[in-house]
Amino acid sequence: MLFQQIVNGISVGSMYALLAVGFSLVYNILGIANFSHGAMIALGAFFSYWIARYLAVPVPVAILASIAFTGLSSALVELVTLRILRKRGQGSLYFFIASLTVFNLVTAVLVYISRGNIVSYPRAFLSGTFTIGNLYIPWIDAGMLLISIVCLAVLSYVMFKTRFGLAVRAASFSIKAAQLMGMDIDAIIQGVFFVSGTLAGVTGALLGVKYAVYPYIGNFVYMALFACVVGGLGNLTGAVLGGLLIGLLETLVSAYISSAISPALTFAFLVVILLLRPQGLAGRATEEKI
Amino acid sequence: MSFLEGVLILTGIVAIVAQGVYVLTGLTGLFSLGQASFMAVGAYSAGIANLRFGLGFIPSLCVGVVAALLASFVVGAPSLKLKKTYFSLATIAFGYGVESVLNVSTWTGGSIGLIGVANITRVWHVAIALGLVLWVVRNFKLSRYGRACVSVRTDETAAQVYGVNAFATKQMAFSLAAALAGLGGGLYAFYLGYLSPDMFGIPVSSEYLVMVFFGGLGSQTGAFAASVLLTALMEMLRTAAEWRVILYCLIILITLMFRPTGLFGSWELSFGRRRNGSAPPDSPGALAGGARK
Amino acid sequence: MKRIALLLICTLLIGVVSFSASAADPIVVGFITALTGSTSLWGTQERNGAVLAADEINAKGGVLGRQIKLIVYDHKGQPAEGVSAYRRLVDQDKAVVVGGTHFSNISLAIAPVAEQKRVPIIGQAIEPKVTVPEPGKVNRYTFLAQPSSAQQGQMMARFGYENLGLRKAAVLADKSNSYSTSQAEAFAETFKALGGEVVSYIEYAGGTMDFKAFITQIKSKSPDVMFLPQYAQAGGLQVRQSKELGLNVTILGSNSLSDQNYIDACGGIQNAAGTYHLFNVNFDDPKFAPFHKAYEAKYGEPVQTYHTVFGYDDIYLIADAITRAGKVDPEAIRDALETIKGVPVLAGDGMFTMNPATHQPVSMPSWIFRWAADGSRVPERLIYPVE
Known part of the structure; x- marks a missing residue:
């Protein structure tokens, strides 16, 4: 049973990891929690559902199409909130509250449109289970783990091997310095929002496959924040490790200690871990970013 | 009690708790997602003191405030020495903890809630409490402690160089905020006469954060005005049925875009000479990552 | 001045709230x-x-x-x-x-x-x-x-024990929702009183979306029925995840499992088919x-x-x-x-x-339905609560 619980924990953890990877991007460059990521997760789930349902295309195609939508939506959010705030001389602090409101707004609009309904994809996608010995592993969980690894690999490539990645890393050290070097900081930030939005789209669509599509699906963004914090801020690998750790902890606490108070115990454990290792799981003492 | 009195009481309670969030977030730059949970501690302690131990109104309120204060030390002592972000995480842990305990404990009525607390709170109680709170917070802000809070927010290292005990300052601000939340919670318990764990979640805490930002992070007046405005707005939008939350969010968002520092920025209402409040915070708070200047 | 005007607006707003049409x-x-x-x-x-x-x-x-x-x-x-x-x-x-x-x-x-x-x-x-x-x-x-939650839990327990002949029950309840816990308590009490055995009784924290930790535990106790007093989404996810983990037992559920959202949360009728649920209303009547x-x-x-x-x-x-x-x-x-x-x-x-005396209905019965494989609700029985 323990092994099955560990498999369960990893499956939850890989979901959190995927959530955290996208979330940590904006976190790195702005140093601020971007809750509109939750809005993009919800939009990703609904877009891919609508496309699969009304255009009658296979689910993977619908997911790919919705990713483009959420990337653009995320860039749009940047344009109408963060850009304006920055042009008016505000730091990124007020963006925190603007993004939280965008998240609430999008959720409320989705509640209105869907009328609070829970829906599922018209065609089965990654459904069913395979077994190894007496371990049951649902395809969706395996798929999520695989996709989060792929996303991490692609993202690492973009961050460390492309000019865009170099620019983002430079900006994440200091926006002012990057600006002085003649970089188009607006374009860089918008690019980061786009990439983060696409990742939110993937995550949202997969969450929709796993847990059905519903307007409050964006609430998973809180888990992304926690995973980032635990993993060590501004660190992609840390985000993944943080996500896996939270998922495992949550499952094992639920299974072996107490089901009714598992969130509380999980977070107590996390605080203890951070007390013992204040730089986070993968964080280094230096402030190197990404 | 009429409908209008009910709305006034709720507004007053929200304003009291929001003053605490102002001290914590506006002055000190700490983000707590556990303010509603401190309210819960205050509310349940006061309610249980009244219901199970037969204490009167004022003693029960005191019990609530003391309980919230104690809780603030439990949460603050380990976490305030760490990065501000970890403090936020600790407040979230606290939020989950309170919710779980309230749901599990039979003593608090579990998920059914605490039934049968006396209905005592009246408008004048809340008015007096709010007046006192506004006065205390104003003096706190202008005192050396308030200035210490601002210095910790702006640059913790520099503050310490100048002899400010950063940890003690943060703990003080946090405890004050918790006490105010506890007071608000106590009044809430005696207003509703019924408490359930789902009244005080993390989403409620984040509403308070939105409120303080909406009013202007640097302004006590702003925190007060925003709590009044937004509570009234939500009540007015009740007739908008399904559009209610959508309109509420849109109004906040549009206001923020036109007044990026919130309604009042760092301006304070003052009946004497004009006094400028502290400059709006430019350093990222706790939900912001490490070293951004 | 602008800001003082803003303050005035705040106070006015409260006034506006109290103003409305006369009777x-x-x-x-x-x-x-x-x-x-x-x-x-x-x-x-x-x-x-x-x-x-x-x-x-x-x-x-x-x-x-x-x-x-x-x-x-x-x-x-x-x-x-x-x-x-x-x-x-x-x-x-x-x-x-x-x-x-x-x-x-x-x-x-x-x-x-x-x-x-x-x-x-x-x-x-x-x-x-x-x-x-x-x-x-x-x-x-x-x-x-x-019917009150106590009666609904009781009716499901009696239906499971008496009509379906089930003897080993597992109960999964949302600790943060009194709708769930009070039905779960009534079910367990009645089921035991009838002579059945409650092999697993798990209360989880509100907001949980992944129930595999609990389902794995329940599976190790090999019950023949799971009682799920849940809202549609949680219930659907529990059923779907238990199928994913290879736990195929009879499902008894609360009235919220009666709507289409339950089927969607289950991931399709193939998972939901066979679920028995309480339902106060027979729409096909x-x-x-x-x-x-x-x-x-x-x-x-x-x-x-x-x-x-x-x-x-x-x-x-x-x-x-x-x-x-x-x-x-x-x-x-x-x-x-x-x-x-x-x-x-x-x-x-x-x-x-x-x-x-109680301000509750006098022996108001409820239907028990089964979700059929074609997505229709099959009325199984009209059951009356025992006072």
Whole structure:
């Protein structure tokens, strides 16, 4: 049973990891929690559902199409909130509250449109289970783990091997310095929002496959924040490790200690871990970013 | 009690708790997602003191405030020495903890809630409490402690160089905020006469954060005005049925875009000479990552 | 100055809130439900039902020769909001009777206020403590119009033990939701009293979406039935995840597993088929034909959830009470609600009688349905609660 619980924990953890990877991007460059990521997760789930349902295309195609939508939506959010705030001389602090409101707004609009309904994809996608010995592993969980690894690999490539990645890393050290070097900081930030939005789209669509599509699906963004914090801020690998750790902890606490108070115990454990290792799981003492 | 009195009481309670969030977030730059949970501690302690131990109104309120204060030390002592972000995480842990305990404990009525607390709170109680709170917070802000809070927010290292005990300052601000939340919670318990764990979640805490930002992070007046405005707005939008939350969010968002520092920025209402409040915070708070200047 | 003006606006706004239309000729009936928030589907369905009933009554000439003016307010699923909505209905809109809230925690918050305001409220909040806060005491102004959670849990246990011959039960309950815990307790108690065994009783924290940790535990105890007193989404996910982990046992569920959302959360009818659930309403009964027709004519779509019937029945029960009271007076309407006897409704077996001692219905039965593989609901049995 323990092994099955560990498999369960990893499956939850890989979901959190995927959530955290996208979330940590904006976190790195702005140093601020971007809750509109939750809005993009919800939009990703609904877009891919609508496309699969009304255009009658296979689910993977619908997911790919919705990713483009959420990337653009995320860039749009940047344009109408963060850009304006920055042009008016505000730091990124007020963006925190603007993004939280965008998240609430999008959720409320989705509640209105869907009328609070829970829906599922018209065609089965990654459904069913395979077994190894007496371990049951649902395809969706395996798929999520695989996709989060792929996303991490692609993202690492973009961050460390492309000019865009170099620019983002430079900006994440200091926006002012990057600006002085003649970089188009607006374009860089918008690019980061786009990439983060696409990742939110993937995550949202997969969450929709796993847990059905519903307007409050964006609430998973809180888990992304926690995973980032635990993993060590501004660190992609840390985000993944943080996500896996939270998922495992949550499952094992639920299974072996107490089901009714598992969130509380999980977070107590996390605080203890951070007390013992204040730089986070993968964080280094230096402030190197990404 | 009429409908209008009910709305006034709720507004007053929200304003009291929001003053605490102002001290914590506006002055000190700490983000707590556990303010509603401190309210819960205050509310349940006061309610249980009244219901199970037969204490009167004022003693029960005191019990609530003391309980919230104690809780603030439990949460603050380990976490305030760490990065501000970890403090936020600790407040979230606290939020989950309170919710779980309230749901599990039979003593608090579990998920059914605490039934049968006396209905005592009246408008004048809340008015007096709010007046006192506004006065205390104003003096706190202008005192050396308030200035210490601002210095910790702006640059913790520099503050310490100048002899400010950063940890003690943060703990003080946090405890004050918790006490105010506890007071608000106590009044809430005696207003509703019924408490359930789902009244005080993390989403409620984040509403308070939105409120303080909406009013202007640097302004006590702003925190007060925003709590009044937004509570009234939500009540007015009740007739908008399904559009209610959508309109509420849109109004906040549009206001923020036109007044990026919130309604009042760092301006304070003052009946004497004009006094400028502290400059709006430019350093990222706790939900912001490490070293951004 | 601009800012002082802003401050003035704040104070004015409070004033505006208190300003509203004066009481007009029609009888004002209030209704409180969730129009926003995570349960807005149920709330809007309930509202649609209530509005439909009010329209029908008005088309037939109203009550006591006067029209009904139905005012529906949102409570967002939050108790304090519900109290504000109730106060607003009573104080400003001068409602003489209020319907609604199928949320136990909200009705629990409203109940003491109703005692002060002396305006009755009738709804479907199934926690028995809503009307009976402690044994021997009844909230004079609060009424329940469906079987209580204790009765619903009991009915499912008896159906499982007596009709399906199940002996080893596992129970999974949401600790943060009294709807769930009180049904789970009643189920476990009855099931054990009948001679069955509860091999696993797990209460999880609210907001949980991944139940595999619990299902793995339950599977190791090899029960022959799982009782899931859940909202549609949680129930669907639990069933789906237990199939994913290879746990295939009989599922007994609460009334929320009756709507289409449950099938969607299950990931399709292939997972949901075979689930037994309680359901107060038999939509396929011929007596529902006019109701379906009227609903579709008004809203241009079929009825989605049973909450529609909640709203519809509430308004008819209220109209009956006003008629029997003979005058538009909250106290008289309260007395009439207490003595409802054999009033035709859509839910249960079609007749509603109120127990004056508990303000809960007298032996109101419920249907037990099974989801068939073609996505239809098959009525298995009409079951009566044992008092």
